[in-house]
Amino acid sequence: xxxxxxxxxxxxxxxxxxxxxxxxxxxxxxxxxxxxxxxxxxxxxxxxxxxxxxxxxxxxxxxxxxxxxxxxxxxxxxxxxxxxxxxxxxxxxxxxxxxxxxxxxxxxxxxxxxxxxxxxxxxxxxxxxxxxxxxxxxxxxxxxxxxxxxxxxxxxxxxxxxxx
Numbered sequence: 001x002x003x004x005x006x007x008x009x010x011x012x013x014x015x016x017x018x019x020x021x022x023x024x025x026x027x028x029x030x031x032x033x034x035x036x037x038x039x040x041x042x043x044x045x046x047x048x049x050x051x052x053x054x055x056x057x058x059x060x061x062x063x064x065x066x067x068x069x070x071x072x073x074x075x076x077x078x079x080x081x082x083x084x085x086x087x088x089x090x091x092x093x094x095x096x097x098x099x100x101x102x103x104x105x106x107x108x109x110x111x112x113x114x115x116x117x118x119x120x121x122x123x124x125x126x127x128x129x130x131x132x133x134x135x136x137x138x139x140x141x142x143x144x145x146x147x148x149x150x151x152x153x154x155x156x157x158x159x160x161x162x163x164x
Contacts, residue, residue: 018109085149
């Protein structure tokens with residue numbers, strides 16, 4: 001088969017990561033301690049950390065919290081989605097609904113410490129991950145970002161010297 005006759009390589013399937021926010025907050029000791037004093041600050045810190053993972057391109061991250069606020073936090077189009085369960089809903093029910101909607105459209109991971117929820121989403125075709133796994137995934141993404149920045153700076157430095 002000639003190169004011209006080959007179909008173009010397909011885009012990799014999207015990778016969705018749904019995170020049960022309060023499950024993670026209560027599983028990580030630093031966030032749990034912060035939450036006991038300032039719940040909103042603990043949520044914001046989790047949002048900040050997960051935004052870096054989302055921005056790394058490894059995952060399309062959606063963070064879901066239980067709560068009375070309800071709705072979606074307004075954020076720029078390409079940024080991480082942050083959802084709040086409204087009255088009569090739970091983060092679990094929102095996560096399960098998203099898994100059902102996106103089933104078969106790419107890899108879906110769900111982060112929760114709730115074993116019953118993990119069993120439920122796995123039965124719907126998602127992969128279940130623990131909050132400890134998420135901490136490691138954040139560390140790996142951070143290292144990859146630092147490595148990329150280092151390589152980019154080195155290439156820019158080398159290119160600036162080759163142009164002289």
